[in-house]
Amino acid sequence: MSSTGTIRGMNKGYPVQKLEVPKRPAGRKGTLVKKVKLVREVVRDVVGLMPYEKRILDVIKTGGSGAEKKVYKFAKRRLGTHRRALKKREEIKEYYSKLRARQAAH
Structure with a gap:
């Protein structure tokens, strides 16, 4: 309590219980x-x-x-946001790794 009689800080206001x-x-x-x-996997395979x-x-x-940077910048220009560009870059890298694994198996 301050000299004015009002409570300040963390415990100010009427004590209530959160719902x-x-x-x-x-x-x-x-x-x-x-x-x-x-x-989505089926569509990606077909299309x-x-x-x-x-x-x-x-x-x-x-x-x-x-x-990596080139891919990011290109994806960001096409998709519009930082997060979408990073996600797309990882998605295509994963697709490429699966593609290479499939080719190596044959």
Whole structure:
């Protein structure tokens, strides 16, 4: 308490107990479900890559110095955000590694 008689700091205000709010269904939004994952895999196998993804794959294949950065910058220009670009780069790298593993098995 200060000299004015008002309480300040962490414990100011009327003491109340917080309510337990149940989780809302919207909290699950964006979570990858098994069925959706399977559908996306089937579509990727049937349709293949989009043209800009093929270009990203080509840059990854050729490699060289700064290939990671080049891929990131290209993906960011196409997709618009930092996080989406990083995710796409990892997705295409994983696709390429699976492709190479499949070719090595044959």
